[in-house]
Structures are given as structure tokens and as C-alpha cells.
Amino acid sequence: xxxxxxxxxxxxxxxxxxxxxxxxxxxxxxxxxxxxxxxxxxxxxxxxxxxxxxxxxxxxxxxxxxxxxxxxxxxxxxxxxxxxxxxxxxxxxxxxxxxxxxxxxxxxxxxxxxxxxxxxxxxxxxxxxxxxxxxxxxxxxxxxxxxxxxxxxxxxxxxxxxxxxxxxxxxxxxxxxxxxxxxxxxxxxxxxxxxxxxxxxxxxxxxxxxxxxxxxxxxxxxxxxxxxxxxxxxxxxxxxxxxxxxxxxxxxxxxxxxxxxxxxxxxxxxxxxxxxxxxxxxxxxxxxxxxxxxxxxxxxxxxxxxxxxxxxxxxxxxxxxxxxxxxxxxxxxxxxxxxxxxxxxxxxxxxxxxxxxxxxxxxxxxxxxxxxxxxxxxxxxxxxxxxxxxxxxxxxxxxxxxxxxxxxxxxxxxxxxxxxxxxxxxxxxxxxx
Numbered sequence: 423x424x425x426x427x428x429x430x431x432x433x434x435x436x437x438x439x440x441x442x443x444x445x446x447x448x449x450x451x452x453x454x455x456x457x458x459x460x461x462x463x464x465x466x467x468x469x470x471x472x473x474x475x476x477x478x479x480x481x482x483x484x485x486x487x488x489x490x491x492x493x494x495x496x497x498x499x500x501x502x503x504x505x506x507x508x509x510x511x512x513x514x515x516x517x518x519x520x521x522x523x524x525x526x527x528x529x530x531x532x533x534x535x536x537x538x539x540x541x542x543x544x545x546x547x548x549x550x551x552x553x554x555x556x557x558x559x560x561x562x563x564x565x566x567x568x569x570x571x572x573x574x575x576x577x578x579x580x581x582x583x584x585x586x587x588x589x590x591x592x593x594x595x596x597x598x599x600x601x602x603x604x605x606x607x608x609x610x611x612x613x614x615x616x617x618x619x620x621x622x623x624x625x626x627x628x629x630x631x632x633x634x635x636x637x638x639x640x641x642x643x644x645x646x647x648x649x650x651x652x653x654x655x656x657x658x659x660x661x662x663x664x665x666x667x668x669x670x671x672x673x674x675x676x677x678x679x680x681x682x683x684x685x686x687x688x689x690x691x692x693x694x695x696x697x698x699x700x701x702x703x704x705x706x707x708x709x710x711x712x713x714x715x716x717x718x719x720x721x722x723x724x725x726x727x728x729x730x731x732x733x734x735x736x737x738x739x740x741x742x743x744x745x746x747x748x749x750x751x752x753x754x755x756x757x758x759x760x761x762x763x764x765x766x767x768x769x770x771x772x773x774x775x776x777x778x779x780x781x782x783x784x785x786x787x788x789x790x791x792x793x794x795x796x797x798x799x800x801x802x803x804x805x806x807x808x809x810x811x812x813x814x815x816x817x818x819x820x821x822x823x824x825x826x827x828x829x830x831x832x833x834x835x836x837x838x839x840x841x842x843x844x845x846x847x848x849x850x851x852x853x854x855x
Contacts, residue, residue: 480775
């Protein structure tokens, strides 16, 4: 049975995860259905990881909304990092995908990134925490995102160690896990750093002075983010350095948490990063991309250009959905090189709105017209209510005719071969959509 984003949500135990049913992502040039089917019982993909690229206006964000909604409807959780307010600003999408929205500039971070996770000794089952390793990872995030010098990085690391010590936690080596342990927060680190190295403190000042790490969450670890679906909006933060630092702290915390979990053959959570170039240079992301399938996690990473993705991370993306970068010859060559499809430069240069190259081992370098969130909303409404006029389509909740008119939506649905207009009404012509 074909399954798509319109399939009813399936209640799922987040500890178990889901086996994804196929998601219809578009049609090829012959109007044959193209599915994202990572858990295919015939030929399972290496992972759920998906790379999406394309210039502004090509439909990248609307495709991601559709994919998130489709995955959420099947019961897997999602954690979305939103840097441009493209997602959290859409209340219909947030409600439909059942995401808890946090505006970080106003609400603060919903967990304490200084809390490490216990790892079980495979020989005894006893749990230990590796504070030294976690502290090194935190300091490396600040070094990279704020371009700290060696002395400033050392000062930050020492301040974190001292904050651990003052909280009664040994910051060195591996120590037995105690669930009653109270870890410090970044506000405490800031107080120590201001005293010991004002230069480093001034570089990291926004982390300490904007109230981003608040008392209600001091004892909340990243584990709380795993059993829910959430969107973290960083768009109102005052600098790229701060946005990048917080995003990397989220990724670092996710990686640290996953390393403490048993392996899993299903999908528990999709980790979505738009403007992924902000985190793609993180030291630990390549390893995260390589290992995440084992923990029931998929990465959905989106950025404008393929060259933003380091080769190691690109190689760990089992599925690639590549929209156009217009006729920029260098970017066209990047796409040809990434996909290994010489001779298709003209096709890639001509990719328009809602058009992409879909590539995994099920559909190798297949040009498609994509299904995106506005199209999904209209398909769902027509399926539920029957044929609709353009005026009725414009009144569908979530459809914004100021951004994409009803006529334009219908034009794309007709190109896909999913709908047709007759007698002033738009009706479905395909049952697998």
C-alpha cells in the first residue's frame, strides 16, 4: 500500500521509534512516482540522512516543511533548528507538525548544555560520566564559533572546570554517575571567566548577558528534547557567532546523548537544520552523521550550495535532493561533481521552482518536480472535501495566496499530474498522492 504525508498519524512509543512508510516526494519527467523510502523492506538505505540544497526561491524550505510533516504524521519526533524564522513564523505548520516552538531570544535555551550524559561500561553495565571530554567539546565550540585564540580557549576550559568543581563535580577523567549530581550552568562559567580572563569574557559576552540559560532549565538535560518534537528559533539573536555557537551546542549535546543510548533499528527522531552551513564545520558533526542511524536518528541538513557540505558529511547523506543554483556555472559544476552526472549541466542550470535532482540508490540522479508544503495542503483538502474552486483553495488553512497563489499551486499540481481543472473546480486524478 502506498503511503504518503497525508497518512494519518500513528501513535508511537518514542523509545521504540517507527519504520518509515514511503513518502511521495515528487514525479519524474514521465510522471512516475518518486518515493523517499529509507526503510524499504526490499532495499533499505544506509541511513535516513537527507541533504537538501538550492538557491532561495527554488522551494527548498517548503519541501522541508512537507518532509517534516510527513515524518511527524508517521510518529517519529523532530528537532528543528530555524535560523530565519521560516518555520516558527508559520503557525499552521507548527501546529500541523505538532512542534513545540521555542523562540530562544525570548524564552532562552530549553536545556543546560553543560550536563554530560552517562555511558555504561559494557562489561559491568555501571554508568560513568566523562566530564573532561564534554568540557573539551564545549570549549571547542566556543573556540570555533567565536574565533578564540589558544589562550582564550584555555581560559574558557579552565572556567568551565572550575564551575564543575564548585558544583561538587570532578571535571577530570571518568567518574561514576550519580543521578543526584547538580551540574553548573553557563551563567556560573561567565562569572568565573569575567574574573579570570576579561578578554575571553568580552568575546563571549552575549552567552552570559542575554539571559539565554535560565534557572528553570539548569537541571534539564538534552534528554528532554528527545521525547518531544520541537522547533528552536534562533532568528532574533543579535549575531551569527551567537546563533552558530548555540546551534553547535545543540548538535554537540545530541551527539553526546546518543553515544549514551543503545542501538536502534527504527527511526526515533529527525534532526533538521536549515542553513546547515552554520554547523557543518563542527568537529563532531561528521562522526554524528556517520553514526546517527545506529541510534534511530536521521539528519535532514539544508543549505544553499553543495560546496557547504564537507565531503565526509556529504558521503553520509544517503539521499540528496538538489535544487538549482540558477545558471551560476561554478555552482552547476559543483552539482555535477557531487552527483557524478557529467553531461547534464544544461538540465541542472534550468532547474526551476519546485524542481530538483533526487538521488539515492533507489532513484539515481532522477530529475523530479517536488511536492511541497502548499501543494500537500491543497491535496489533503481536496481529498477530504472533494473538488474545490480557486477561491476555496485560497481559504484552505495554511495556504498563503500572497506567497503562492491558488492558480500557481494548481499549475504545479497539474504539472505533477495529480490534479486537473474542469468546470471551475480542481479535482484529484491520482490516488497515490
